[in-house]
Amino acid sequence: MKKTKIAIIGNGSISHVHMAAYKKLSNVEVVANCDINEERAKEFSQKYDIPRYYTDYNEMFKKEKLDGVSICTWNNVHAPATIAALKAGANVLCEKPLALNAKEAEEMVRVSKETGKLLMVGFVRRFGVNTEVLKQKIDKGDLGKIYYAKTGVLRRVGNPGGWFSDKKRSGGGPLIDLGVHMIDLARYLMGKPKAVSVMGSSYDLVGPRSNIKGIQIYKSVDYSDYNDVEDFAVGFIKFDNGATLVVETSWAQHIKKDKIYLEIYGSKAGASLEPELEIYTEQNDYLVDEKPVIDPQFFDFQAMFDREIQHFIDCIENGTPCISPAEDGLELMKILDAIYKSAETGHEVSIE
Incomplete structure (x- = not known):
């Protein structure tokens, strides 16, 4: 063969x-x-x-x-x-x-x-089974018109250091590392609308927190505590179909525990993909929470x-x-560029 x-x-x-x-x-x-x-x-x-x-x-x-x-x-x-x-x-x-x-x-x-x-x-x-299940329900129209989503990945202590925190090699911090996944996932579920404008803010006030003891964190193979990227970034994204997405990401933030979330809101139902897949709707005039049964093995990182x-x-x-396809990657880079530019200038940024 x-x-x-x-x-x-x-x-x-x-x-x-x-x-x-x-x-x-x-x-x-x-x-x-x-x-x-x-x-x-x-x-x-x-x-x-x-x-x-x-x-x-x-x-x-x-x-x-x-x-x-x-x-x-x-x-x-x-x-x-x-x-x-x-x-x-x-x-x-x-x-x-x-x-x-x-x-x-x-x-x-x-x-x-x-x-x-x-x-x-x-x-x-995009290849998670939970993503596939929710995408099928959205494509069938079960959620109705998708008009809003919010997502984030927040770490209390989680700067990988090394090349990740060196802007020349990485391009940025948690926004380009973690936010790229969540923005793409939300946009993918929303039907891949085109972003038309962005407002963003970023902060570098906490630092890499390499002094913290007593916990295990992932470190780059070329780890050093050099850091010239943001600790935290937030973006407000408007799409050509009128929908809105809010995203927040951090590597170092004074919070109780790490958090990952993604919520989608439609005219017929809402859904949470992270931390677990649930759908919120109504049937026979009663509020209903649906939770699809999925084998835990399908949530494995390697899977x-x-x-x-x-x-x-x-x-x-x-x-x-x-x-x-690469075109989707290009759209995400336009959004990330706009968030960083808005954070730098303090103004809303339009995307061509």
Whole structure:
């Protein structure tokens, strides 16, 4: 059986999740990996029995004939690595955010169209079973007209440090790291309306809180407590269909406990996707709360990536329409750019 040949660029934490998903597919072979840290690239190659490893993706593209590439690098490498991969004839699954900004994302989309190769953005939360269940109900009209959503990811102490908190490499803090997932998920459920205007604020008053003891937090593989990004950001987004979305994100905030939430409001019903899936409606003149029964295994972090990677391969092999096309990643970059610009200027920002 002919296997789809894959390479993974960037061999930090998230690349192991991609690799675990690829290894479950009998029709896929990961033939190469690449990281600027040669020791890390070698260790990754040895751990997963990958034939060849590289420290320069341009060299890899010259020597390897690839069907697809997972890009799991720092955010500032997403655009150049993706463009190089597309021009080398490979389809690309690029981790979120698609780029550092909308300008880079526009170029990535342009090259994807020019080369005829797939560019898929890693909005993995779209592949959660809870998301699928709620999306089906919304598409059937069970919630009626969606007019408002609010979402957020708030951490009391959760700055990963390293490249995450270095704006040159990341593009920003919790908004571009966590907010990108929640804004996309809300917009996806709302039917992907176009954002037309944004108001935003951001703050960097708390700092990385690297002094805190007694708890475990995720730290980047290149951890340092250098930090020049926001602690907290909030955005108010208006869409072309009149709907509104409010988002808030933090890495460091004086709250009792971490919180993740996503609520959708329609004319016939409302719903909460996070922290758990529930639908709020009425039947026979009584208020009713619905809670779909879903096996807990489908909420596993790895399970969502397994579904995402399977979809990427299905798109490559069978031409299946992509659930997370690059155009959606570009729309998100326009929204993030606008929130940051509004926070900087103190004014509402219109989106073309």
